[in-house]
Amino acid sequence: METNxxxxxxxxxxxxxxxIFQRIGDKWASLVIQVLGDGPVRFSELRKTVNVVTxxxxxxxxxxxxxxxxxxxxxxxxxxxxxxxxxxxxxxxLLQPLSLLREWAESHVPTILEARxxxxxxxxxAVLGSAN
Amino acid sequence: METNxxxxxxxxxxxxxxxIFQRIGDKWASLVIQVLGDGPVRFSELRKTVNVVTxxxxxxxxxxxxxxxxxxxxxxxxxxxxxxxxxxxxxxxLLQPLSLLREWAESHVPTILEARxxxxxxxxxAVLGSAN
DNA sequence: CAACAACGGTATACATTGGATACTGATAGC
DNA sequence: GCTATCAGTATCCAATGTATACCGTTGTTG
Numbered sequence: 001m002e003t004n005x006x007x008x009x010x011x012x013x014x015x016x017x018x019x020i021f022q023r024i025g026d027k028w029a030s031l032v033i034q035v036l037g038d039g040p041v042r043f044s045e046l047r048k049t050v051n052v053v054t055x056x057x058x059x060x061x062x063x064x065x066x067x068x069x070x071x072x073x074x075x076x077x078x079x080x081x082x083x084x085x086x087x088x089x090x091x092x093x094l095l096q097p098l099s100l101l102r103e104w105a106e107s108h109v110p111t112i113l114e115a116r117x118x119x120x121x122x123x124x125x126a127v128l129g130s131a132n
Numbered sequence: 133m134e135t136n137x138x139x140x141x142x143x144x145x146x147x148x149x150x151x152i153f154q155r156i157g158d159k160w161a162s163l164v165i166q167v168l169g170d171g172p173v174r175f176s177e178l179r180k181t182v183n184v185v186t187x188x189x190x191x192x193x194x195x196x197x198x199x200x201x202x203x204x205x206x207x208x209x210x211x212x213x214x215x216x217x218x219x220x221x222x223x224x225x226l227l228q229p230l231s232l233l234r235e236w237a238e239s240h241v242p243t244i245l246e247a248r249x250x251x252x253x254x255x256x257x258a259v260l261g262s263a264n
Numbered sequence: 265c266a267a268c269a270a271c272g273g274t275a276t277a278c279a280t281t282g283g284a285t286a287c288t289g290a291t292a293g294c
Numbered sequence: 295g296c297t298a299t300c301a302g303t304a305t306c307c308a309a310t311g312t313a314t315a316c317c318g319t320t321g322t323t324g
Contacts, residue, residue: 008238010163013183020244021237025157027282031142043301051145054283055302069247079291080300090243097232104229105153106140111222112152115201159311175272186312187273211320212271 023068028053028061030098033087036071037095040086070094155200160185160193162230165219168203169227172218202226 008017023029031050035041041049047058062085065071070091076082087095140149155161163182167173173181179190194217197203202223208214219227 008241010166010234010237011181011183016241016245017234017238020241021162021234022159024233024237025159025162027154027157030153030157034142044299047301049143051143054285056284056304057282059302060282067248067251068244069251075301078300079289080298081290081302083301090240090247093240094236097229097236100229100232101156102142102149102153104226105142105156106149108222108225109140109148109152112200113148115222116199119199119201176270186314188275188313189311191273192311207272210271211318212269213273213319215272 020068023064024094024098026061026064028057029065030101032058032061032065032085033070033091033094034098034102036085036087036091040074040084043083043085046085065091152200155196156226156230158193158196160189161197162233164190164193164197164217165202165223165226166230166234168217168219168223172206172216175215175217178217197223 009015010018010021012018024033028050032046035046035049043058043062046062047053047055050058053061062071062073066073069088072086072088074084074086076084138147141147142150142153144150156165160182164178167178167181175190175194178194179185179187182190185193194203194205198205201220204218204220206216206218208216
């Protein structure tokens with residue numbers, strides 16, 4: 001069964017690859033996946049590790065990831081309740097691409113901060129110049 | 133000069149690496165960078181290629197990328213005006229990590245769509261079941 | 265010569281999303 | 295019975311994104 005006869009195209013708003021691409025680039029989803037890379041984590045633990053997300057948004061994020069088959073949600077019948085979130089095999093396969101992006105970000109911090117300073121200085125002097 | 137004596141940590145909301153990580157994961161920024169991978173593109177062209185972004189948001193995105201030193205903005209003194217956006221060397225260095233993520237998304241489309249169907253079906257029957 | 269088109273935006277109003285905070289239900293321990 | 299723990303919901307408000315109209319400049323067209 002060929003479900004994928006059209007070429008995937010990130011630039012087509014109707015292509016599912018676009019939605020998926022943006023899901024994994026999501027502010028919280030990408031962080032959650034990386035935290036879960038070390039093994040299962042419960043809700044409150046996740047909330048502490050991923051600084052700082054509100055319970056509502058964390059729940060939304062986790063539900064979306066679960067729906068897409070990237071994580072599993074396991075409820076333990078205990079009181080107080082214990083719910084573990086864990087990467088699926090597909091979720092784990094995302095760790096490497098995400099790590100590369102994270103490493104890129106971490107290694108370019110100094111350069112980017114310099115670029116910002118230079119840009120902001122240029123903006124400031126342009127404003128001052130136009131006031132003359 | 134060591135500006136980076138603290139270890140970069142995506143999970144620390146005060147660490148610049150986090151801000152940068154989220155900028156490159158931004159809905160439009162990541163698409164713009166990939167479009168610019170083929171060479172300089174002007175504003176209206178970009179707007180057509182990256183379906184479908186409003187001019188306000190595209191401008192915001194481009195300004196942010198320019199400020200971070202990932203793209204350059206070149207105004208040609210013509211009428212009607214011509215403004216070209218182009219990747220810097222640093223911007224180009226982002227192409228490979230972003231491509232990996234894009235390839236991941238494209239290759240996992242069928243699996244994720246199946247996972248969604250299964251999840252939604254399970255939700256539906258749970259709702260029906262609880263209504264009995 | 266007046267109206268229009270092309271381009272790169274900006275301005276304004278509105279819809280959607282995200283965030284802060286309070287609260288719930290179940291139960292074990294005091 | 296009062297309190298704490300945990301995994302969320304509910305509610306309200308702020309920030310962000312979107313749709314759409316509009317601007318200035320100048321070459322072209324009628």
